[in-house]
Amino acid sequence: MSGKLEQYRAGVIETPATNLAWNLYGEGLENVGRDGRPLAEAVPEIGPDDLLARVDACGLCFSDIKVIKQGGAHPRLFNRDLANDPTVLGHEVAMTVVQVGENLQGQYKVGDRFVIQADIYYHGVNLAFGYMIKGGLQQFVRLGDEVLRGDDGCYLIPVKADMGYAEAALAEPWACVVRAYRDTRRRALKQGGKAWVVWLPEASAANVALGGMDTPTYPGTVVVSNCPEQLLSALRNLTSIGGIRLVEAPGTDYDAVAAANAPDGFDEIFVVGNDVEAIEQLAGHLGKDAVMTILADRPLARPASIDVGKVHYAAQQYVASSPGRPLGGYAHPRPLKLLKDGTCWICGAGGPMGQMHVQLAVEASDGPRLIVATDIDNERLALLPERFGAAAAKRGCRLVTLNPKDLGEGFEAELSKLAPDGFDDVVCLVPVPAVIGQCSRFLGKRGVLNIFAGVPIGTMADLDLNAVIEKGVRYFGSSGSDIADLKKTLSMAEQGELSPNMAVAAIGGIEAVKDGLQAVMEARFPGKTVIYPQLTGLPLTALSDLGDVLPEVAAKLAPGHVWTREAEVALLENFLGDARS
Numbered sequence: 001m002s003g004k005l006e007q008y009r010a011g012v013i014e015t016p017a018t019n020l021a022w023n024l025y026g027e028g029l030e031n032v033g034r035d036g037r038p039l040a041e042a043v044p045e046i047g048p049d050d051l052l053a054r055v056d057a058c059g060l061c062f063s064d065i066k067v068i069k070q071g072g073a074h075p076r077l078f079n080r081d082l083a084n085d086p087t088v089l090g091h092e093v094a095m096t097v098v099q100v101g102e103n104l105q106g107q108y109k110v111g112d113r114f115v116i117q118a119d120i121y122y123h124g125v126n127l128a129f130g131y132m133i134k135g136g137l138q139q140f141v142r143l144g145d146e147v148l149r150g151d152d153g154c155y156l157i158p159v160k161a162d163m164g165y166a167e168a169a170l171a172e173p174w175a176c177v178v179r180a181y182r183d184t185r186r187r188a189l190k191q192g193g194k195a196w197v198v199w200l201p202e203a204s205a206a207n208v209a210l211g212g213m214d215t216p217t218y219p220g221t222v223v224v225s226n227c228p229e230q231l232l233s234a235l236r237n238l239t240s241i242g243g244i245r246l247v248e249a250p251g252t253d254y255d256a257v258a259a260a261n262a263p264d265g266f267d268e269i270f271v272v273g274n275d276v277e278a279i280e281q282l283a284g285h286l287g288k289d290a291v292m293t294i295l296a297d298r299p300l301a302r303p304a305s306i307d308v309g310k311v312h313y314a315a316q317q318y319v320a321s322s323p324g325r326p327l328g329g330y331a332h333p334r335p336l337k338l339l340k341d342g343t344c345w346i347c348g349a350g351g352p353m354g355q356m357h358v359q360l361a362v363e364a365s366d367g368p369r370l371i372v373a374t375d376i377d378n379e380r381l382a383l384l385p386e387r388f389g390a391a392a393a394k395r396g397c398r399l400v401t402l403n404p405k406d407l408g409e410g411f412e413a414e415l416s417k418l419a420p421d422g423f424d425d426v427v428c429l430v431p432v433p434a435v436i437g438q439c440s441r442f443l444g445k446r447g448v449l450n451i452f453a454g455v456p457i458g459t460m461a462d463l464d465l466n467a468v469i470e471k472g473v474r475y476f477g478s479s480g481s482d483i484a485d486l487k488k489t490l491s492m493a494e495q496g497e498l499s500p501n502m503a504v505a506a507i508g509g510i511e512a513v514k515d516g517l518q519a520v521m522e523a524r525f526p527g528k529t530v531i532y533p534q535l536t537g538l539p540l541t542a543l544s545d546l547g548d549v550l551p552e553v554a555a556k557l558a559p560g561h562v563w564t565r566e567a568e569v570a571l572l573e574n575f576l577g578d579a580r581s
Contacts, residue, residue, distance in 0.1 A: 200273025350380025
């Protein structure tokens with residue numbers, strides 16, 4: 001390693017005169033930067049309680065594209081006037097401290113390395129990094145109160161000195177994958193919440209019994225609609241526990257009942273009966289982190305149209321239980337972790353995040369014995385066995401790739417052949433309602449469907465709720481990550497349990513940001529694009545083409561054009577004369 005690179009890693013730099021930044025001035029790719037270039041701004045000045053950090057690497061994410069398409073109307077920008085108050089995208093960031101405010105001298109030092117948990121809350125408001133707070137598609141960032149002293153404390157996570165910049169930056173998207181298998185579901189009634197018990201007209205009298213009510217928590221309000229006297233009497237007796245308020249709201253105008261008693265949605269809805277139209281209507285009145293329990297003694301007539309955007313973003317759950325045991329759906333759910341020696345289907349496996357899910361499933365020492373990876377892009381599918389086939393063979397698991405477009409009507413038959421009893425785990429990364437509904441039909445007993453694709457709230461899909469009733473399957477949504485997930489991911493990377501670098505598909509310097517965002521928009525690369533903001537003159541380059549551009553860097557790649565720490569060192573040494581050092 002050269003002396004210049006050692007100095008660079010130590011963060012010992014002379015403060016430059018300018019900071020190249022890709023401001024976002026409104027919706028549309030044409031509003032990223034000015035005339036296709038970053039703006040040369042003054043380097044941010046820091047106060048006594050601030051840090052100045054150098055952005056070493058920034059991964060590009062499809063979430064950035066969502067902001068570009070929506071502009072200030074994006075939910076995380078709160079209708080910000082970007083034309084007059086632009087932001088800077090980029091939330092997958094590795095950074096090095098280069099200046100420390102005088103009041104923080106004992107807490108931080110020049111050369112400290114961090115990644116940032118982007119989902120920042122400050123005084124109860126979401127001020128996400130790369131959204132409301134200017135992010136990593138620039139060379140330097142000021143870190144102030146929101147980041148250092150936010151509602152959850154400090155949102156910076158330390159990084160060890162020997163970790164690569166790209167692999168540190170990609171810990172953030174990897175944390176979202178790790179979070180997908182960490183069980184955060186509520187397993188009891190919400191303390192002090194609002195519950196609604198609805199008896200549908202065709203419900204069988206066999207459901208009248210009220211047993212298994214031992215629970216550590218109780219709602220504050222229970223609304224009941226059309227319950228028979230026997231059940232109503234039992235509920236009245238129950239209200240003596242913990243001061244529960246009972247509200248009797250007869251009739252079938254469910255919208256009016258909800259508006260009067262829980263305009264922001266119920267925390268629990270218990271539906272007795274199998275009227276699928278009523279279940280669909282009632283589902284619209286679930287709140288955030290809510291649970292609907294279906295108590296039915298016979299199947300529903302058809303799949304139910306469910307807002308899968310709320311399953312994904314609002315963490316809504318659908319469970320079922322036997323008649324007379326209303327809390328059975330909360331008890332002992334199967335963990336979200338991929339079932340050991342089980343069967344797993346990853347739908348949409350060819351994209352950057354899909355490949356991460358495949359990698360995690362393949363490399364897990366207690367992972368599934370069968371992994372079916374599907375995608376409609378044959379070129380991307382072909383990369384999966386190339387990259388992960390050896391690891392799968394070493395662990396003794398079977399990795400199968402299928403293209404549903406090529407198989408046509410035979411696709412579902414092939415899935416059934418591979419997993420005749422259904423899959424234990426299905427991860428859906430395809431934001432298409434019909435595909436999500438299809439995934440729900442291929443779950444086995446106690447299977448778990450993770451709706452990982454970021455489908456907007458209001459997206460309706462036909463889900464097989466009979467599988468919930470008869471087989472105890474779970475539909476779950478995973479969105480984002482938190483500080484604990486990011487720490488866990490960094491720990492896994494540091495211990496060699498996963499390699500974030502395997503996700504890198506293309507690299508570029510600061511001028512390549514707009515081309516990189518265009519490539520993400522077009523899904524041009526079968527993996528992540530990483531920008532090195534300190535490097536100038538490095539065009540957007542696929543790792544597969546690196547030999548034609550930087551052969552000395554390409555020589556350090558692992559087989560299959562996989563990015564490595566050694567390749568990154570060679571890259572930085574090559575460009576260090578252009579890097580700010």
